[in-house]
Amino acid sequence: MNNSLMKQFPFDAEQPPILACPSCEHGRLRFIKESLVKSEDARTRNWKENWDEYDSRDATLHFSVRWKCDEPKCAEVLHMIGEACYGIHGVVDSDGQDYPEEYLAYHPHFMAPSLPLFSIPEGTPKTVRASLKAGFNLAFCDTNAAANHLRKAVECLLNELGVPNNTALGNRIKNLTSPHDLLKHDLEAVKWLGNEGSHGTGINQEHMLIGYAIMEKCLLHLYDGLHQKVKAINQHKGPVPTARHFRHPSDGSAPIS
Numbered sequence: 001m002n003n004s005l006m007k008q009f010p011f012d013a014e015q016p017p018i019l020a021c022p023s024c025e026h027g028r029l030r031f032i033k034e035s036l037v038k039s040e041d042a043r044t045r046n047w048k049e050n051w052d053e054y055d056s057r058d059a060t061l062h063f064s065v066r067w068k069c070d071e072p073k074c075a076e077v078l079h080m081i082g083e084a085c086y087g088i089h090g091v092v093d094s095d096g097q098d099y100p101e102e103y104l105a106y107h108p109h110f111m112a113p114s115l116p117l118f119s120i121p122e123g124t125p126k127t128v129r130a131s132l133k134a135g136f137n138l139a140f141c142d143t144n145a146a147a148n149h150l151r152k153a154v155e156c157l158l159n160e161l162g163v164p165n166n167t168a169l170g171n172r173i174k175n176l177t178s179p180h181d182l183l184k185h186d187l188e189a190v191k192w193l194g195n196e197g198s199h200g201t202g203i204n205q206e207h208m209l210i211g212y213a214i215m216e217k218c219l220l221h222l223y224d225g226l227h228q229k230v231k232a233i234n235q236h237k238g239p240v241p242t243a244r245h246f247r248h249p250s251d252g253s254a255p256i257s
């Protein structure tokens with residue numbers, strides 16, 4: 001789980017975070033300061049012009065900004081839009097004294113391409129991957145919708161695992177058979193969180209993120225390449241023969257298929 005991602009927001013444009021590039025996954029997204037555009041919303045402008053008691057702490061601004069990957073071969077450009085409001089943070093002056101300072105806190109709502117909440121294991125089926133990515137797209141602006149997509153990802157996963165789609169989701173999870181029955185408790189927890197976003201009173205960001213973290217655990221169990229190797233080594237009780245084996249180069253022999 002990309003635990004540090006949500007901690008980067010809201011951000012201060014004077015000290016922007018450095019984000020991992022969602023396209024190449026090893027480059028860093030750098031904030032393009034000159035691309036930042038912001039404006040007060042109509043309510044704030046009206047209030048500012050017509051009320052003596054205007055307080056900047058109640059102002060709301062809309063913003064857009066671009067970020068660019070510093071990996072030259074990638075150079076992905078991420079577009080971000082969102083809202084900004086004034087906040088207070090502590091600043092230390094040259095004498096080491098702490099004092100409060102007003103700053104604009106930028107809250108992203110949408111990003112294109114989206115920032116992943118976790119790196120989806122390579123072998124994950126397309127349908128599950130698509131639901132997760134749809135959730136990633138909404139995770140910063142609508143936690144309920146993101147939780148709903150997570151619930152859909154569970155439905156897609158059960159389809160991929162061959163569980164008949166002829167009953168409620170809770171029953172489908174209970175119908176998981178060995179060896180996937182190990183996932184029952186985890187998927188049930190994801191279902192409860194997804195239900196809260198879909199039909200309940202609503203889900204906050206913390207609980208939505210817990211749901212995605214549990215789903216990541218399930219997908220790593222099913223599709224992560226290293227985990228599959230661990231299972232194979234244990235079943236084989238030792239190194240698993242691969243398709244081609246090579247003798248040590250010093251013995252001068254040809255490779256064995």
Ligand SMILES: [Zn+2]
Binds near residue numbers: 021024026070071
């Ligand atoms: Zn990149």
